[in-house]
Amino acid sequence: MEYKLGLIGYPVKHSLSPWIHSQFLENAKINGTYTIHDIKDECLSKQIDMMRETEYKGFNVTLPYKQKVIPYLDELDDNASNIGAVNTVLNDEGRLIGYNTDGTGYLRSLQQYYPQIVEEKDKSILIIGAGGAARGIYYALSQLGFQTIDIVNRTRDNAVSIQELASRNTVTHVLSLTQGEENIHQYDVIIQTTNVGMKPGVQYSPLKLNNIRDSAIVSDIIYQPIWTNFLKEAFSNGARIHHGHTMLLYQAQYAFELWFGFRPEIGRMDQQLKQLLEG
Numbered sequence: 001m002e003y004k005l006g007l008i009g010y011p012v013k014h015s016l017s018p019w020i021h022s023q024f025l026e027n028a029k030i031n032g033t034y035t036i037h038d039i040k041d042e043c044l045s046k047q048i049d050m051m052r053e054t055e056y057k058g059f060n061v062t063l064p065y066k067q068k069v070i071p072y073l074d075e076l077d078d079n080a081s082n083i084g085a086v087n088t089v090l091n092d093e094g095r096l097i098g099y100n101t102d103g104t105g106y107l108r109s110l111q112q113y114y115p116q117i118v119e120e121k122d123k124s125i126l127i128i129g130a131g132g133a134a135r136g137i138y139y140a141l142s143q144l145g146f147q148t149i150d151i152v153n154r155t156r157d158n159a160v161s162i163q164e165l166a167s168r169n170t171v172t173h174v175l176s177l178t179q180g181e182e183n184i185h186q187y188d189v190i191i192q193t194t195n196v197g198m199k200p201g202v203q204y205s206p207l208k209l210n211n212i213r214d215s216a217i218v219s220d221i222i223y224q225p226i227w228t229n230f231l232k233e234a235f236s237n238g239a240r241i242h243h244g245h246t247m248l249l250y251q252a253q254y255a256f257e258l259w260f261g262f263r264p265e266i267g268r269m270d271q272q273l274k275q276l277l278e279g
């Protein structure tokens, strides 16, 4: 039997998901294929019917369909329902169940490099940005019980809507970019989730890091480039670094686990993906 997996989005030609999932399949000795489906908006419904009927085991969903896919699914898990976006679908004998693996994937990747962090719920966290990725990460961190998770964003209302996802242990202040910059020394973990600094705009950074704690962990979820200006500045100010490609790997790992019921090995894929991205 050959398992079918795939990705829908637009444009997805340059996605790294086929590379990641093909390795998971191969390493686990599972006969399967992972195909990309670059589809226009008006074809979304037909595409999903096709994947349901031709017994795809599961598929990933990326921009611009993470919300638009929801009406076509039969069920959402709590995580996807609270975040309001789906990036992974499991086809359970014709029933399509939507999940969001971003937050858990981010947490697993952080824990891989800084295992002690999940035990230290009193550490203060700053999330920069309030888009879809920030929402997933905030929700996962708050569910885990972190007490202080502040959000800095250009548009205040977007940050306020994330703040509404707080669990009862979490206190969140919404700050402007300037306030974030002024108070940056207060944070133990700083997580950059905007697209500022992504190729081709590599010269930009969402805020300055002159004043950070030298023990701070600084994350950027951008992986093109691997070393954003933001991470370079953090490193030169003494911070510990967490790279964006690891979130990509671990959110894919969790998706694969939802499809097949076991956690595939990451092994050397972390180094290989880094080299691939560094070209």
Ligand code: ATR
Binding pocket: 128, 129, 130, 131, 132, 133, 134, 153, 154, 155, 158, 193, 194, 195, 196, 206
């Ligand atoms: P994703 O799904 O990858 O999180 P998104 O939902 O489009 O992407 O969110 C992009 C984030 O980057 C938002 O927080 C956005 O800020 P606004 O909420 O103010 O739009 C932020 N962002 C994008 N361009 C920015 C810029 N030039 N300066 C500051 N923030 C920016």
